[in-house]
Amino acid sequence: MRWSAGWFGQSKRSRAPRGGEPVPVLQSAWTVGWPGGGVRAVGDGRAELAVIGECGADTDQLWRALDTVRSRDWRALTTWPGSYLAVARCGEALAVIGDLSEQHPVYWRPERSGVWWSTSATALAALDGAPVDTVSLAARMAFGQPDVLGTRSLFRTVNRVPTGHLLLITPERTAAVRYEPAEAEPVVDLSRAAPTVRAALTAAVATRLGDLPVSADLAGLDSTTLVCLAAQRTQVTAMTFADERLRDDDVAYATRTAAAVPGVSYHAVPGSPDTVYYNGLDDLGSLPVTDAPNAYVVTASIKRAVLDAVIERQTAGVHFTGAGGDAVLSAPSSYVSDLLRSGQRLRAWQHAQAHARLRHTTALTVLRRARPASRSTLTEAWSQLAAELRRPPRPWTPQAQQPVAWTPLLATAAWMAPDMRHQLAAALDTAAADHLDAPSTLAAWSDRQDLARVGADTAGWSEIARTGYGVELAAPFLDNEVVRACLAVPAEQRAAPGRYKPLLAEAFTRTDVVPDFVTKRVTKGGFNALSYAGLRENAAVLRDLFGPASRLAAAGLITDAPVADMLTRAATGQPTAQGALHLAVSAEVWLRQVDTAMTSWWEVNSRAVAA
Structure with missing residues (x-):
């Protein structure tokens, strides 16, 4: 797997990524699996900048960008074409900046004398064998929205930089700092x-x-x-x-x-x-x-x-x-909730009529689905969702028939053990209390x-x-x-x-x-036809995957009866929550891979040991 990592602190570290290549110019930063052309760096002693990935800036642009680093205009370093990670240092400040689409995510974990950062949460967890955070994994499965639990990653003690934020390390603090507005500014026709x-x-x-x-x-x-x-x-x-x-x-x-x-x-x-x-x-x-x-x-x-x-x-x-x-x-039809929220009732009615024709339903049905979300904020919706998780699961209905929601509760939530649902509800209450920069529109979120x-x-x-x-x-x-x-x-x-x-x-x-x-x-x-064909032809494999050796079942993230019922429905061609099944399958596969992947990430940093 390709990844990058670095150490920023008062002392040298005795470990480095296994097979890692030092990033030119930057101290204590490495890449693993990146070709030479995918890693470029410039520096003049007062400021340093590295771009890792496919970055459209030429060498002259990178050198000129050192002025941007010195002025700490971090967002300006994210505007070149391509998909890349930017790492910038100015004095005692280090900024690690991923992209807006999470192809280059950023994680960190603090230690007494400094901070490790990486594009791989698994690598940081492997520093001391930190276990999977099952509540965070439950949130990924139940909501399908990466930012719901904020800086909580899939591993305990490893922090995640949320979408639109960068990691800023200074002597005073280490924090995820927003560089991208929560909503587009300005709005453009x-x-x-x-x-x-x-x-x-x-x-x-x-x-x-x-x-x-x-x-x-x-x-x-x-x-x-x-x-x-x-x-x-x-x-x-x-x-x-x-x-x-x-x-x-x-x-x-x-x-x-x-x-x-x-x-x-x-x-x-x-x-x-x-x-x-x-x-x-x-x-x-x-x-x-x-x-x-x-x-x-x-x-x-x-x-x-x-x-x-x-x-x-x-x-x-x-x-x-x-x-x-x-x-x-595109955008989901949930934007109708935003039209209602802003008082554009006629426009909401017109759009509801058009969506109703496409979905062979009525405009009133579209508006009824949109209205609850138009009357709540993101944090209020999370509090309501936490209360829902504390109650017994409701019978499954297709997502298209449920009310529009800021954060939809997926079918996977109904497959979880009661204790896991309660732990997830508590985490959601905490997230609602801590979330300070929520967007005002459902579409933006x-x-x-x-x-x-x-x-x-x-x-x-x-x-x-x-x-x-x-x-x-x-x-x-x-x-x-x-x-x-x-x-x-x-x-x-x-x-x-x-x-x-x-x-x-x-x-x-x-x-x-x-x-x-x-x-x-x-x-x-x-691809619905291939999805149903795969469910029929691989039913036995899926039952085995979620059987006695299931890591999800051991963690309370799924339970036998609802999963068995869902697989039976799916194998016979009945409507089922296919998206939820995809989430569960990918989570089960990942948990099994994590078991075997935690020992091969790091090696002794011979240079630091010699020093």
């Missing part, structure tokens, strides 16, 4: 934002292009846009997963796009009996170790089929994916949480691509400046009913970059 989105996305793609071969997914509007942008500069090998069970029109659009865009070599990847959800879970050794539970363990066989097809046609290079596009270009969840999962997908194929995954929609440009547009404009991803269409219509028939597309493929 969609038509005015479109050129900025186009420029940011173009730069994000260009930053990843070099001498390596380029491949890409070619399916929906998001990935198609990336293919078109990359093909302006280089040859692109484009892939569509084309399992006949999907019954969508991705292949038709992909074929038409490849014919219209020069520089695109197109290939459809046929499905097979093995390319279904949950395949391969009987051999956990074939899955890469990730720093947190990762959703892509569920779909690994499908991702591998595409990467197999890429490697058959070219050497390992860069593979573009549209991951994150849904999170920044949920947008950031969706983004962080997708980004963290994409980091896990990157591990699959890199460890199994030597392929670098590129997800430009998750770049900081792309995120900022998109989320500056109000949710009701990004998700306007009757138009599919209007922000991306507005950004590229009549530009000769993306064909007009693509920007006018209103359909989107889905």
